[in-house]
Amino acid sequence: xxxxxxxASMKVGGPVRALASPSDVMSLSKxxxxxxxxxxxxxxxxxxxxxxxxxxGLEDVFAVSTENLTKLFLLPDRAIYAEAGxxxxxxxxxxxxxxxxxxxxxxxxPGSVGGGxxxxxxxxxGEMKDCVESVVCYYLPEQRLxxxxxxxxxxxxxxxxxxxxxxxxxxxxVFRLEKGDSxxxxxxxxDYNARRREKQPLDLPSCGSAFKRPEGYFAxx
Numbered sequence: 001x002x003x004x005x006x007x008a009s010m011k012v013g014g015p016v017r018a019l020a021s022p023s024d025v026m027s028l029s030k031x032x033x034x035x036x037x038x039x040x041x042x043x044x045x046x047x048x049x050x051x052x053x054x055x056x057g058l059e060d061v062f063a064v065s066t067e068n069l070t071k072l073f074l075l076p077d078r079a080i081y082a083e084a085g086x087x088x089x090x091x092x093x094x095x096x097x098x099x100x101x102x103x104x105x106x107x108x109x110p111g112s113v114g115g116g117x118x119x120x121x122x123x124x125x126g127e128m129k130d131c132v133e134s135v136v137c138y139y140l141p142e143q144r145l146x147x148x149x150x151x152x153x154x155x156x157x158x159x160x161x162x163x164x165x166x167x168x169x170x171x172x173x174v175f176r177l178e179k180g181d182s183x184x185x186x187x188x189x190x191d192y193n194a195r196r197r198e199k200q201p202l203d204l205p206s207c208g209s210a211f212k213r214p215e216g217y218f219a220x221x
Contacts, residue, residue, distance in 0.1 A: 049112070114170040117173060133150060
């Protein structure tokens, strides 16, 4: 009987039957396995920044969230390892603090690594596909883990293999970035975020920019 308005960025929505937010991959896989044994398909969620729940609730839905999968660290070769629940803003800041360029566009995008990869989130000419090296996902129909490289993820404009297939729970990713000057990276992030503040009501509940750009045209028009 968890009220989903507490979790969604839009701050609306009624209760689901139950919500599990495991803090590690092993716990998540065990929960999904138990649900499958009882012939229940979980509603998989991230940080709910692009999800709107009905006010009347979803009384038969068991939701499983990756919001507490938040490990974030540098690998020995200076690639970044990030779990699905890490916010894109935190990921971009972590890259900047370590002098790694390429994720500046993500600093103001609401949402998490998992959701950002599923939809290949992007802004200001950058996209997630530009900097991701590999992704680990949990495939619900088989209850198995898979690691895919960038080409296997089939990223497209605001889409990916995971969005098309369904049943894929993104757990973590490795990001390969270029060395850069931390202050120059920070300045670019400040510029992007200033532009957002000028154009978007960031003080109100929101799911961010929600419209795909038509080919050769602009959604605003």
